[in-house]
Amino acid sequence: MSLLNDEMNAVNQLIGKRMASENAPRIPEVTKHLVDAGGKRLRPLLTLAAAKICGYDGPYHIHLAATVEFIHTATLLHDDVVDESAQRRGRPTANLLWDNQSSVLVGDYLFSRSFQLMVETGNLRVLDILANASATIAEGEVLQLTAAQNLKTSEDTYFKVIRGKTAALFSAATQVGGVIANAPENHIEALFDYGDALGISFQIVDDLLDYSGVAASLGKNIGDDFRERKLTLPVIKAVANATPDEKQFWERVIEKGKQSDGDLETALSLLDKYNCLEDTKEQAIAYASQAKSALTNIPDSELKDILLELADFVVSRAV
Amino acid sequence: MSLLNDEMNAVNQLIGKRMASENAPRIPEVTKHLVDAGGKRLRPLLTLAAAKICGYDGPYHIHLAATVEFIHTATLLHDDVVDESAQRRGRPTANLLWDNQSSVLVGDYLFSRSFQLMVETGNLRVLDILANASATIAEGEVLQLTAAQNLKTSEDTYFKVIRGKTAALFSAATQVGGVIANAPENHIEALFDYGDALGISFQIVDDLLDYSGVAASLGKNIGDDFRERKLTLPVIKAVANATPDEKQFWERVIEKGKQSDGDLETALSLLDKYNCLEDTKEQAIAYASQAKSALTNIPDSELKDILLELADFVVSRAV
Numbered sequence: 001m002s003l004l005n006d007e008m009n010a011v012n013q014l015i016g017k018r019m020a021s022e023n024a025p026r027i028p029e030v031t032k033h034l035v036d037a038g039g040k041r042l043r044p045l046l047t048l049a050a051a052k053i054c055g056y057d058g059p060y061h062i063h064l065a066a067t068v069e070f071i072h073t074a075t076l077l078h079d080d081v082v083d084e085s086a087q088r089r090g091r092p093t094a095n096l097l098w099d100n101q102s103s104v105l106v107g108d109y110l111f112s113r114s115f116q117l118m119v120e121t122g123n124l125r126v127l128d129i130l131a132n133a134s135a136t137i138a139e140g141e142v143l144q145l146t147a148a149q150n151l152k153t154s155e156d157t158y159f160k161v162i163r164g165k166t167a168a169l170f171s172a173a174t175q176v177g178g179v180i181a182n183a184p185e186n187h188i189e190a191l192f193d194y195g196d197a198l199g200i201s202f203q204i205v206d207d208l209l210d211y212s213g214v215a216a217s218l219g220k221n222i223g224d225d226f227r228e229r230k231l232t233l234p235v236i237k238a239v240a241n242a243t244p245d246e247k248q249f250w251e252r253v254i255e256k257g258k259q260s261d262g263d264l265e266t267a268l269s270l271l272d273k274y275n276c277l278e279d280t281k282e283q284a285i286a287y288a289s290q291a292k293s294a295l296t297n298i299p300d301s302e303l304k305d306i307l308l309e310l311a312d313f314v315v316s317r318a319v
Numbered sequence: 320m321s322l323l324n325d326e327m328n329a330v331n332q333l334i335g336k337r338m339a340s341e342n343a344p345r346i347p348e349v350t351k352h353l354v355d356a357g358g359k360r361l362r363p364l365l366t367l368a369a370a371k372i373c374g375y376d377g378p379y380h381i382h383l384a385a386t387v388e389f390i391h392t393a394t395l396l397h398d399d400v401v402d403e404s405a406q407r408r409g410r411p412t413a414n415l416l417w418d419n420q421s422s423v424l425v426g427d428y429l430f431s432r433s434f435q436l437m438v439e440t441g442n443l444r445v446l447d448i449l450a451n452a453s454a455t456i457a458e459g460e461v462l463q464l465t466a467a468q469n470l471k472t473s474e475d476t477y478f479k480v481i482r483g484k485t486a487a488l489f490s491a492a493t494q495v496g497g498v499i500a501n502a503p504e505n506h507i508e509a510l511f512d513y514g515d516a517l518g519i520s521f522q523i524v525d526d527l528l529d530y531s532g533v534a535a536s537l538g539k540n541i542g543d544d545f546r547e548r549k550l551t552l553p554v555i556k557a558v559a560n561a562t563p564d565e566k567q568f569w570e571r572v573i574e575k576g577k578q579s580d581g582d583l584e585t586a587l588s589l590l591d592k593y594n595c596l597e598d599t600k601e602q603a604i605a606y607a608s609q610a611k612s613a614l615t616n617i618p619d620s621e622l623k624d625i626l627l628e629l630a631d632f633v634v635s636r637a638v
Binding site: 025027101102124127137138146 | 340342343344345346394397400401419420421423424425426427428430431432434435438441443446447450451453454456457458459460461462464465479483
């Protein structure tokens with residue numbers, strides 16, 4: 001990915017500059033904590049690659065890449081408040097180090113900053129796409145909130161949630177790359193479809209990792225979703241197969257939230273019994289393939305290879 | 320204000336339509352609660368009046384009026400989480416009726432919806448103004464958070480906070496009215512100055528009411544700011560005049576947060592001793608005058624009278 005090194009550096013510089021605030025010193029404190037924690041910069045990479053694949057040679061893909069990372073960071077801050085999370089990327093969360101208030105308000109600030117950045121591009125279609133994506137993300141998060149603790153949550157609802165909370169930003173990130181480059185409509189559509197399928201695959205893998213042994217290596221706590229009583233794909237599959245006794249177990253731990261020592265282990269054994277993690281992984285792989293296929297009509301290039309490799313990388317985390 | 324009745328109805332219809340969400344039923348539940356609670360619709364009124372004063376005859380002042388109300392509503396939802404408020408407009412807050420999570424996420428949703436609405440106007444200058452205002456609001460809120468509990472907070476810092484958290488949206492509301500109407504620059508500036516001074520006056524009065532007897536009639540609890548240990552103008556004035564004993568009182572109740580029965584009464588008597596409420600009111604009146612003076616170069620009209628009367632109305636709440 002060294003092809004995009006210079007541009008990613010420019011994105012990081014812009015992020016650093018715009019994350020600051022002269023008027024409220026708490027803001028750079030919190031944002032520095034987030035920037036220092038790193039993160040994969042996956043979404044800005046998507047925008048940069050998409051724009052360059054479509055031959056863009058202007059300056060605004062940098063702004064758009066920073067925009068999508070700001071939207072992402074804002075949602076992370078708010079998610080950690082909503083989930084009452086204590087750890088993110090192997091470090092204490094901002095809500096733990098400061099307070100929920102700071103996380104809510106600094107999230108709002110970054111969200112506003114993201115809009116400032118996108119407005120600077122002067123491209124109304126890009127603004128439309130990103131404003132819609134932001135609304136879709138929030139809808140997905142709210143739907144997730146209300147689906148949590150509800151054992152009746154179907155795979156359909158699950159996919160609605162992750163298409164909103166995760167895939168909407170992936171697909172917007174790739175789509176605006178094409179739009180800013182004035183690419184032909186079928187290329188813009190291909191980039192959208194790629195981002196959409198990649199985002200779904202990414203989130204399935206994320207949800208899978210929450211029940212698998214490699215989570216610790218990613219700075220995640222295994223079982224977070226279980227403790228937060230979220231209905232993710234592995235659990236939805238286990239519930240669908242549950243015997244009456246098992247159903248009672250899920251009702252107790254997910255619906256009633258009465259969890260005690262050993263429950264996570266029981267949950268894991270039920271996921272194993274019905275092959276839920278393997279099946280979930282198969283679905284993630286299928287979406288990654290779909291992401292790659294979406295790019296068929298885009299001419300081959302080293303940059304296109306980056307996107308194809310990204311799809312493999314996303315599912316490789318699950319192995 | 321019957322001059323703007325039809326247009327305000329159109330704004331209310333648009334707000335009702337865009338506050339909904341097909342995908343996440345929790346969203347309309349929460350937003351309906353907010354809409355039903357009413358609210359003064361002061362900010363949309365500013366946008367409508369400003370646009371019409373400048374001779375606007377297109378459809379987009381409705382969108383912009385709905386936009387500023389959405390931004391306002393989103394910040395209310397987040398404020399109530401930050402302040403852990405239980406009451407708003409005489410009704411229980413959304414964070415109490417549902418939970419903090421819903422308030423954070425539905426706030427994000429409304430914020431995104433506001434951006435969708437403003438993007439529909441296709442006016443980049445308007446987008447720039449409103450994106451900047453959003454960032455300034457968040458900065459003001461964060462500054463308020465860090466200034467709370469700090470007795471060293473100066474009147475300067477107080478004005479920085481309220482110019483951010485309140486006046487920025489008032490001035491953007493009037494300014495975009497002028498911009499969408501393609502008004503001459505000096506009229507746009509006048510409208511900005513009017514909104515800025517009006518917003519400051521409005522917030523001073525709000526902070527005054529928190530220590531005055533008429534608060535209950537507005538659905539507010541008296542002493543909320545005291546309990547939240549916010550340094551508002553009346554208290555800043557009392558602290559500036561405090562004897563060593565009084566200083567110790569303020570340190571205990573505001574900095575250390577050790578409040579007990581009778582402390583609010585003591586605070587009120589200290590505000591009275593140094594004439595703080597009267598002095599605060601004088602400043603609110605001065606800003607309201609400044610708001611009216613800002614409009615001097617705008618030709619007289621019935622609509623201009625609405626803005627002039629609004630300035631009087633804002634301070635009349637304090638009497």
